[in-house]
Amino acid sequence: xxxxxxxxxxxxxxxxxxxxxxxxxxxxxxxxxxxxxxxxxxxxxxxxxxxxxxxxxxxxxxxxxxxxxxxxxxxxxxxxxxxxxxxxxxxxxxxxxxxxxxxxxxxxxxxxxxxxxxxxxxxxxxxxxxxxxxxxxxxxxxxxxxx
Ligand SMILES: [Zn+2]
Numbered sequence: 001x002x003x004x005x006x007x008x009x010x011x012x013x014x015x016x017x018x019x020x021x022x023x024x025x026x027x028x029x030x031x032x033x034x035x036x037x038x039x040x041x042x043x044x045x046x047x048x049x050x051x052x053x054x055x056x057x058x059x060x061x062x063x064x065x066x067x068x069x070x071x072x073x074x075x076x077x078x079x080x081x082x083x084x085x086x087x088x089x090x091x092x093x094x095x096x097x098x099x100x101x102x103x104x105x106x107x108x109x110x111x112x113x114x115x116x117x118x119x120x121x122x123x124x125x126x127x128x129x130x131x132x133x134x135x136x137x138x139x140x141x142x143x144x145x146x147x
Contacts, residue, residue, distance in 0.1 A: 012129045014121050021117025024109055026050060028127045034116070035109050050128050052116070061115035066104050069111070074099045 012028065020030045029048040035041050043053050053059070075096045082092025124130055 012127050017120045021113050024113040027116050027120045028129050041112055062111040065114055066107050066111040070103045
């Protein structure tokens with residue numbers, strides 16, 4: 001039953017993947033959000049059944065993006081400003097610590113969506129909507145799909 005819905009999905013182009021990534025939507029169908037709540041990504045897309053969280057190691061991509069943004073985009077500039085006496089060092093340290101604690105949580109969803117956007121922009125043929133009907137589908141867990 002779901003198989004016919006999946007086959008009915010239109011081909012997904014890179015611009016669709018980028019648009020859906022910026023909106024934190026499923027890169028395959030674009031009809032559902034990626035997250036159950038602030039910190040829980042759907043294992044499978046509730047609409048199309050595509051696996052969004054693909055198991056051990058797949059979280060490293062969002063983690064690296066999150067770490068890079070927080071450390072290079074927030075903490076390091078603040079510490080440079082503090083050491084250079086452009087702002088008081090204690091203030092810079094306090095802001096850097098607060099940012100290091102809370103920014104990763106705030107950026108979590110964006111980083112996951114950005115990771116999926118990068119991944120599927122580089123490998124658009126891995127999206128189910130872009131696969132031929134007779135392909136060997138390793139990304140979809142047929143028995144776990146919701147009808
Ligand atoms: Zn979907």
